[in-house]
Amino acid sequence: MENNFTERSLDGYTFDWQLLRNGSVVATGNLGKVNARPGTRTAVTIPLDAVKDDGAEYHLNIFGRTAAADDLVPAGHEAAREQFVLAEKTAFPLPAARGAAPTYTSGRKGSTVVTAGDVTLTFNANGELARYTIDGTDMITEPLVPSFWRPMTDNDFGNWAPRALNAWRCAADNRRLTGTDIAVRDDSTLVYTADYRLREVPSTYRVVYTVMPDGTVSVTTTWTADAGAETPELPRFGMRMAVPNTLDSLTYYGRGPWENYSDRKTAAFMGLYTSTVDEQLFPYIRPQETGNHTDVRYFTLTDADGRGLTVRGAAPINFTALNVDPLTLDPGLTKLQQHASDVNPSRYNNYLSIDLAQSGLGGDNSWGAKPLEQYRLEAPSYTYTFTISPVK
DSSP, X not given: OBOOOSSOOGGGEEEEEEEEETTEEEEEEEEEEOOOOTTOBOOOOOOOTTOOSXXXXXXXXXXXXXXXXXXXXXXXXXXXXXXXXXXXXXXXXXXXXXXXXXXXXXXXXXXXXXXXXXXXXXXXXXXXXXXXXXXXEEOOSEEEEEEOOOOOOHHHHHTTHXXXXXXXXXXXXXXXXXXXXXXXXXXXXXXXXXXXXXXXXTXXXXXXXXXXXXXXXXXXXXEEEOTTOOOOXXXXXXXXXXXXXXXXXXXXXXXXXXXXXXXXXXXXXXXXXXXXXXXXXXXOSSOXXXXXXXXXXXXXXXXXXXXXXXXXXXXXXXXXXXXXXXXXXOOOSSOOOOXXXXXOOOSSEEEEEEEEEEOOOOOSOSSSOOOOGGGSBXXXXXXXXXXXXXXX
């Protein structure tokens, strides 16, 4: 342990640790006081017998707290924290399909209805997953659609993103369906594919839904810019949908408990967290992007009876779950000087964003500087996969 103080030893602090396996605490301990003079290092020993070579993820948390109160700071105040990765995974493959293959029929208004056990999925005439029912109960209230835009932050306005990136604002809404395909495969899965052309941005967009016998649906979405096309950077790349607001109990394995972004996440530790959708929106003085979580392995939304949905990334994903429509947080090309009191929770829906990534928040300054290059979405193509599974 390194003491970077210039005139203070670490005698005034106590240190404890937690060992997490797949986000859950499996061991804890206390290092007591650490004798390290200013500008020196000292070795400490932490027993990690609980770490196994079992394919799980392991993280070590260490916290430093004040040992005694002074005139300003109470005893037990957290003065330092750090999380160390001991074993981590970057891919989470989908289990093999088991059971009878899903079936499909033609529905009303050009839709396609897929049945997988007690789960029914409906794809509308525009190729969108519009309904997902478990034993006849709807779990989706607005279709799963592409998401390229985010409510502009104060820093976004500072670097003129609302105007410079405006082509993405309605690119998802104005996309044109160019074709669909459906097939039942030999591995007991059903594959539904929808292809689109983006009107505002010269590019193509494809969504492949793979429905498993138990009703789990794997969603793979790919965006590809035309060869040689100049396209603005993306504010976000993902998908969004609405669910009933009765699905308000939230559990997630990722960074938390507070909101975090690609360039604002190290203080938000990996862990298994429980919350509610109502707690996810931060009441900024001017409504804007809020509630994101990064490096998420999965999240679950359930109702009072324990029924709902689990979303898992094939690789770490981002998500937000809000009780307000994100569109109401975005004022448009200019600030409208809205306040938190101008945004009201939906009477019926909660709104989910399931993203590969968002642009960073930036903030080197707020009058022109963009996020650092490594936190911007400037590639000519993006793709990712996640699954939606029933919770019964």
